[in-house]
Amino acid sequence: MKKKSSLLASSLIVLLIVSTPYLLYVYKTLPDSENIETIFGVIKGGYYDTAKNYIYWFLSKFVPLLLLFIWFLTNKHWWVHAIIIPISVYLFQLISVINDSERYVDEVEFIYTVPIVVIIMVILYFLRSKLAIYIQAVDLKKEMEDNMRFPKKKKEDKE
Numbered sequence: 001m002k003k004k005s006s007l008l009a010s011s012l013i014v015l016l017i018v019s020t021p022y023l024l025y026v027y028k029t030l031p032d033s034e035n036i037e038t039i040f041g042v043i044k045g046g047y048y049d050t051a052k053n054y055i056y057w058f059l060s061k062f063v064p065l066l067l068l069f070i071w072f073l074t075n076k077h078w079w080v081h082a083i084i085i086p087i088s089v090y091l092f093q094l095i096s097v098i099n100d101s102e103r104y105v106d107e108v109e110f111i112y113t114v115p116i117v118v119i120i121m122v123i124l125y126f127l128r129s130k131l132a133i134y135i136q137a138v139d140l141k142k143e144m145e146d147n148m149r150f151p152k153k154k155k156e157d158k159e
Helices: 001-021 051-074 078-098 110-149
Strands: 035-038 043-044
Touching: 001 051, 035 051, 035 078, 043 051, 051 078, 078 110
Parallel strands: none
Antiparallel strands: 035 043
């Protein structure tokens, strides 16, 4: 039963990762209008003139941010914390897109991301600590399976 749920969770993560690049093209299916009504509410173009342009800019920042989050949470290498910097930059840019009063979306001063990095780091470390046990369990399981397939031979004393 546990193996089945693990396979399901892994399959969902893979499906999410594989399908996220297609989110970048959702805007092409939308009409060129100032407002678009959705089940979540009305999306207004605001500074971006049309809702289609707004959704394009929003998704161009959200998709890489989502992929970086997944990468950070599932990575087991020592350098994983370096991913926090691009996460903070994309998050700051996403906030700039949402705040449509911002004139220049991609002209971000790095120093403005420092408070955001601290908040994100605390949240991501918490999530990472919760997921670390599962990552270690998968590694241990793989190591045990390898030992079962290819047992190490003991050196026998010569007679």
